[in-house]
Amino acid sequence: MGTVALAVTNGMLHFELSMAYEVFGADLTGVADPWYRVVVCGPGAVRTGRFRLEPDHGLDHLSRADTVIVPGWADVDEDPPAELVDAVRAAHEAGARVASLCTGAFVLAAAGILDGKRATTHWAHTHALATRHPRVNVDPDVLYVDNGSVLTSAGKAAAMDLCLHLVRLDHGSSVANTVARRLVVPPHRDGGQAQFVTTPVPAPTNDPLTALFPWVLERLDQPLTVTDLARQAGMSSRNLGRHFRAVTGTSPLRWLLAQRIRRAQELLEDSDISVDAVAAATGMGTATTLRRHFHRTVGVPPDTYRRTFRSRPRAGSHHSGQHQENH
Incomplete structure (x- = not known):
């Protein structure tokens, strides 16, 4: 999506x-070429907190x-400015992909583009x-929601x-x-909806499981069990389960399956190997097992x-008629 x-x-x-x-404004031409072209659009000089900002263009x-980002709106008790709402609606009707960060969802909702959709x-x-x-079908328990051409996120870190x-x-x-490594943030956090969203590897901590995570990720091709993980971590299976839930919020086997699915997504995106080889x-083990778990998890x-990922539009193409809905 060329222009953000x-x-x-x-x-x-x-x-x-x-x-x-x-x-979106980082210079990553050596990593992805073409990269995004970022413009700031507003009704004139604006104030965000203590800062004064001069937009590049009008609303x-x-x-x-191609993509419009609506940042958080400070005073949700007041209606967002009509000129902003109208401009966001017009952009969506023109074919732009529209995403809100944090309370920016109130702008999208006021524009009517969240009607009948799930949002957060x-x-x-x-x-x-x-x-x-x-x-609007508001989901309070997720980090972000992808409806294809309309996306919404929860606050702060979820915006990232x-x-x-x-x-x-x-x-x-x-x-x-x-991009995540350059910003020193985790590259994957589960958005709370399965389609095309990956599950995180927890950030390093002093927890005894810290060394276990990379050990597992290097052996995803092997038939690991909870006993194998517990032995490597130097604790009982029961202790392992307790630690896993405290650190990842899920069980060892569910986390392991999520990592296998994440790795399968990467191979499907970046290689031409067969589904059997990915499995x-x-x-x-088998393509049948992979298909069953992958379909249930990813959708x-x-x-x-x-x-879908091989045919996705690359940066630089104009948005008219080229957005894909992730259904």
Whole structure:
């Protein structure tokens, strides 16, 4: 998606705005060429917190962008400016992919583009969003929601997750991982919805499991069991389960399966090996087993996933008629 437009106005949250600019405005021409072209669009000079910002273009320029990012809106008790709402609606009608960060969802909801769709925002404001916009299916328990051409995220760090998710959709997992490494953030966090979203490797801590995670990831092609993991970690299987839930929020086997699926996604995106070979490389054993687990977790079969990512539009193509819905 060639042009990313950041929609700003007075009262925007500068944290989310800066985060989006860091992701899409970085010079990564050596990693992904062409990379995004970022423009800031607003009604004139605006204030975000203590900062004064001079946009590159007016809000009417949003309709020329491939992707429009709407950062968090500070005062959710007030209706967002009508000119911003109208410009975001016009951009969506023109074919732009529109994503909100944190309370930016209130702008999308006011524009009517979340009607009948699942969406999220910062947990502290999900009730207000649902009350004010009853036609929106507000999910308070997820990090972000991908409806294809309309995406929403929860607050702060979840906004980064959504930005990296967009990079991954456009450029693949290896480029998204490179962006994450440069920003020193985890490359994958589960958005709470299965389709085309990966599960994280927990960040290093002093927990006794810290050394176990890379050991497992180097052996995903092997038939590992909970006993194998417990032995490597130097603890009982019961202790291992308790530690896993404390660190990852899930059981050892569920985490292991998520890593196998994540690795399968990478191989399907970045290699031409057969589904049987992917199954062997990820410890699934057979293509039938891989297809069953992959379809249940991701929402589509491996072959469909591969075709989707191989045919995704690359940066530099204009948005008209070229957006793909991730269904």
